Amino acid sequence: MRLELAKRPQHSKLFSALSPFIAFVLTVIAGAVLFALLGKSPGAALYAYFITPLTDLWSLHELAIKAAPLILIGVGLAVCYLSNNWNIGAEGQFVMGAVVGAMLPILYPGLQQSPLALPVMLLMGALGGAAYAAIPAFLKARFNTNEILTSLMLVYVAQLFLDWLVRGPWRDPAAMNFPQAPRFTGYAVLPELLPASGRANIGILFALVAAVLLWVLLTRTKKGFEIRVIGMSPRAGRFAGFSTRGAIFFSFLLSGALAGLAGISEVSGAIGRLQPSISPGYGFAAIIVAFLGRLNPLGIVAAGVVLALTYLGGEVAQIEVGVSDKVVRAFQGLLLFFVLACDTLIHYRIRFVPSERPAAVLPEAKSDA
Amino acid sequence: MGIELAGGPAKEPGLLLDVRGLTKVFGSLIACNHVDLQIAKGEIHALLGENGAGKSTLVKMLFGTLAPNAGEILWNGKQVRIGSPGEARRLGIGMVFQHFSLFEALTAAENIALSLDSTTPISAIAAKAKELSQSYGLPLDPGSLVGDLSVGERQRIEIIRCLLQEPDLIILDEPTSVLTPQEADKLFETLERLRGEGKSILYISHRLEEVQRICDRATVLRHGKVVAHCNPRQETAGSLARMMVGGDVHEVHREHPDHVEGAxxxxxxxxxxxxxxxxxxxxxxxxxxxxxxxxxxxxxxxxxxxxxxxxxxxxxxxxxxxxxxxxxxxxxxxxxxxxxxxxxxxxxxxxxxxxxxxxxxxxxxxxxxxxxxxxxxxxxxxxxxxxxxxxxxxxxxxxxxxxxxxxxxxxxxxxxxxxxxxxxxxxxxxxxxxxxxxxxxxxxxxxxxxxxxxxxxxxxxxxxxxxxxxxxxxxxxxxxxxxxxxxxxxxxxxxxxxxxxxxxxxxxxxxxxxxxxxxxx
Incomplete structure (x- = not known):
């Protein structure tokens, strides 16, 4: 007995729309089982995980802080994935954006007194992320290298580079030998939105503006059309006169720039300085955000909030229920698994094939004569 | 999952395949609507119809890749259920597809071996293929790489692959659409020889001249329904075309200029x-x-x-x-x-x-x-x-x-x-x-x-x-x-x-x- 996936002649539009919600419900059910197996009360654990973070104003601010980079990176990745370019290295582009943006306050601390400091840093951060994303883009366009591997491997290069910087040349001499760079001051700090009630900063506004702009780009402009055509059918894209290489660079540079902007926003806002680790895996979680949001920038805003909740809920559950913080990763993994499984089952159905049947099915190879 | 056998209704002598009321529904579309089809032993039977008339759906049901919603298939007078291409082959139904399913980087013999159930060594398959190719006038070198072969030669591989399984009924889907007129003539000779041996052929084509030339009987489909069973030799190309499209086919009007002086x-x-x-x-x-x-x-x-x-x-x-x-x-x-x-x-x-x-x-x-x-x-x-x-x-x-x-x-x-x-x-x-x-x-x-x-x-x-x-x-x-x-x-x-x-x-x-x-x- 073996399983086969058979393509459905038509896929249900209704279930396509419901898929993220079904996936979320399945994740919650699987989470309940997970907590029960750990010997915790599923009801209390799930309440701590998904409801408690929403009950006070302070943690809504934290939600915005976590959602901002997820949305910003997620909408960029959506453009990549729609054009069939698999940028898995947003985490590295996030780090490099933070490093390049931080050059200004660290190397020229005096410039932090200028009101232009922040816009210049943000621009440098975006350029840094884009430049780092240009590496896998170039390798793919020029040598047909698999971008999944190259962009993923470059994540570790970026992380180790940051680690070296903050332990070596950029270490703050006044930091009692802690591996961290000097704290940003003055105009180099990302302003807070409503300082009275919490520490959310204007990063969430960048995320919302980027989501709206990319939604317009993808649904209303020729560039968005070009990206979708190349993603769906490269041969038809060439017939239309669209450049596949152009789409590789466009999508990688755009998603790299947004990841870099998220990176510099994170260090100049929520963290306030460079340190060995500046991300709890935003660049990877944003892949889940992109798919949970159905690669639609507006859907990604909602998905970003859900994923942000898994981070916050993990912290609460750790404190109140006493589960490991690894449960956050487990939840995120479950969510991605269920989203992809739902999407697969919308397009395919499972067929049980009895094993006694010899493998006599004709090979499916097509000869393009 | 075997072939279900049941006591069939009254046998008609000489009928190899008797399809009664076969129906296939996709959503709101009735692709095949109570289709009847009888193929006698030793006949070349044409299946005619426009694109979308239901020919492919019918053939897929006969070859076991689609399950019918209603109707029955009688094989040698016995009711059968064909659940997969493997079962169709075991019954004795072989198929040569319009789009070849061959691996270009393998040899002809290796491609043939891939589709066979048995563990016969490739050298034995190559020898058998060579023998068949000679006896049916289908020149083919089993050791040649498919990627180097012409389309006509690739089709011969498919035909020999099909013949190796000694089928009683061979289904050919638009076989001449990729052949030169000379190659097509050779194919027709092979088909006539097969008919001479008592094998039956279901021949799917748009090309009315060919159908009139080699087919004994024809079943015409339109919008999923059988509109006629006829002897194509007693019809004209025009009357066959009218059956297919349900009206007169619009002729192209043009005059050929003697010579063109345009820029x-x-x-x-x-x-x-x-x-x-x-x-x-x-x-x-x-x-x-x-x-x-x-x-x-x-x-x-x-x-x-x-x-x-x-x-x-x-x-x-x-x-x-x-x-x-x-x-x-x-x-x-x-x-x-x-x-x-x-x-x-x-x-x-x-x-x-x-x-x-x-x-x-x-x-x-x-x-x-x-x-x-x-x-x-x-x-x-x-x-x-x-x-x-x-x-x-x-x-x-x-x-x-x-x-x-x-x-x-x-x-x-x-x-x-x-x-x-x-x-x-x-x-x-x-x-x-x-x-x-x-x-x-x-x-x-x-x-x-x-x-x-x-x-x-x-x-x-x-x-x-x-x-x-x-x-x-x-x-x-x-x-x-x-x-x-x-x-x-x-x-x-x-x-x-x-x-x-x-x-x-x-x-x-x-x-x-x-x-x-x-x-x-």
Missing amino acids: PLIEIRNLSQAPKGPFSMPLKDISLTVRAGEVVGIAGVAGNGQGEFFDAVSGEAVQADPATVRIRSIDAGTLGITGRRLLGAGFVPEERLGHGAVPGMKLSDNMLLARHRSDAKAFLGGGALGFIRRDAIEATTKRVVEEMDVRKSAEDPEASALSGGNLQKFIIGRELDRKPSVLVVNQPTWGVDAGAAARIRQALIDLTRSGSAVIVISQDLDELFEIADRIAVMAHGEMSQTIPIQGATREKIGLLMGGADTGAH
């Missing part, structure tokens, strides 16, 4: 190109000029460089020397497809889905696909931002749909939801609507039903009458004789001189198609 609108000079991959054809020093007001046909067996030629002319593959391709006397060799479109050229590729159209996109999006630059003023706004003006695109789409009589189920359906013929009418209409001064079309009516094909051919003729130049690449000689003013033949990446239609005969063209073919092996 050269597209000139190809010494076009050469290295092969792009191991199974791609080079182009060897091709020169061709097409003038205003004429149709030049490019004949040839599939895979002799026509696809590469189309890409080189359309600008999907650009040339180093600008003068290699000239459109309206402007050097265009280094321009991409967009630049050539802006010079007034239009292109219709062979593959409708995935080349000429994006399958999962709406017709209006597919309108924008080919015309986003040439119609930028109408279709796009907002300057460099390029905002899509949906209303303008939808209006143009509607105009093309009406002009070409594209039949569709929704207001603006996805391209993949249209039948092949209707999508082809849309893709050709999309170019014609621009009134291109040069139109290059690859296989305009491949897999398109007779009614749509006639409409497309007439539209091409009308375009040349209005002063444009048209290149039609086609494997269908009947089509080229119908619409071309001159015909050139492509074989192994070379193009012959053009032959004026008045001096062209099928034999002459067929020899050019096949002559170069044998020359290379």
Whole structure:
């Protein structure tokens, strides 16, 4: 007995729309089982995980802080994935954006007194992320290298580079030998939105503006059309006169720039300085955000909030229920698994094939004569 | 999962296959509606019908790849249920597909071995294949690599693979669509020999002349229903066509001008190109000029460089020397497809889905696909931002749909939801609507039903009458004789001189198609 996936002649539009919600419900059910197996009360654990973070104003601010980079990176990745370019290295582009943006306050601390400091840093951060994303883009366009591997491997290069910087040349001499760079001051700090009630900063506004702009780009402009055509059918894209290489660079540079902007926003806002680790895996979680949001920038805003909740809920559950913080990763993994499984089952159905049947099915190879 | 046997109703002697009331429903579409089909032992039975008439669905049910919703299949008088191709083969039903399922990087014998259940060594299979190929007059070297073989030879592998399983019924799906007239003649001899041995053949074709020539009986399908069982030899091509389409087929009207004095609108000079991959054809020093007001046909067996030629002319593959391709006397060799479109050229590729159209996109999006630059003023706004003006695109789409009589189920359906013929009418209409001064079309009516094909051919003729130049690449000689003013033949990446239609005969063209073919092996 073996399983086969058979393509459905038509896929249900209704279930396509419901898929993220079904996936979320399945994740919650699987989470309940997970907590029960750990010997915790599923009801209390799930309440701590998904409801408690929403009950006070302070943690809504934290939600915005976590959602901002997820949305910003997620909408960029959506453009990549729609054009069939698999940028898995947003985490590295996030780090490099933070490093390049931080050059200004660290190397020229005096410039932090200028009101232009922040816009210049943000621009440098975006350029840094884009430049780092240009590496896998170039390798793919020029040598047909698999971008999944190259962009993923470059994540570790970026992380180790940051680690070296903050332990070596950029270490703050006044930091009692802690591996961290000097704290940003003055105009180099990302302003807070409503300082009275919490520490959310204007990063969430960048995320919302980027989501709206990319939604317009993808649904209303020729560039968005070009990206979708190349993603769906490269041969038809060439017939239309669209450049596949152009789409590789466009999508990688755009998603790299947004990841870099998220990176510099994170260090100049929520963290306030460079340190060995500046991300709890935003660049990877944003892949889940992109798919949970159905690669639609507006859907990604909602998905970003859900994923942000898994981070916050993990912290609460750790404190109140006493589960490991690894449960956050487990939840995120479950969510991605269920989203992809739902999407697969919308397009395919499972067929049980009895094993006694010899493998006599004709090979499916097509000869393009 | 075995074959279910049940006591069948009264046997009709000599009947190999008796299909009664077979029905298949896809959603709201009844693809096969109570189809009856009887095939006697030792007969060649034709299955006729337009595209979308339900031929493929019927055959898939007979070969076990689709399960019927209703009806019964009697094999040698016993009711059977065919659940998979394996079961069909064990019953004695073999099939030769229209699109071959062969691995190019393996040898003929290895490909045959792959489809057999047994663990017979490949050397034994090769010997058996060789023996069969000799006894049925199907010359084939089992050790040759499929990638090096012509389409006709590949078909022979499929036929031998099928014969090795000693079937009683062989289903052939459009077998001659890829053959030269000479190769087709050889195939007919093989089929007649098989009939002589008492084997039955179900022969699926659009080509009425062939059906009349070799088939004993015919079953005609239209819109999923059997409209006639007849003896094709007692019918005329016209009466068979009327049964298929349910009305008179529109004849293409044209007069061949004695000679064309129009300005050269597209000139190809010494076009050469290295092969792009191991199974791609080079182009060897091709020169061709097409003038205003004429149709030049490019004949040839599939895979002799026509696809590469189309890409080189359309600008999907650009040339180093600008003068290699000239459109309206402007050097265009280094321009991409967009630049050539802006010079007034239009292109219709062979593959409708995935080349000429994006399958999962709406017709209006597919309108924008080919015309986003040439119609930028109408279709796009907002300057460099390029905002899509949906209303303008939808209006143009509607105009093309009406002009070409594209039949569709929704207001603006996805391209993949249209039948092949209707999508082809849309893709050709999309170019014609621009009134291109040069139109290059690859296989305009491949897999398109007779009614749509006639409409497309007439539209091409009308375009040349209005002063444009048209290149039609086609494997269908009947089509080229119908619409071309001159015909050139492509074989192994070379193009012959053009032959004026008045001096062209099928034999002459067929020899050019096949002559170069044998020359290379």
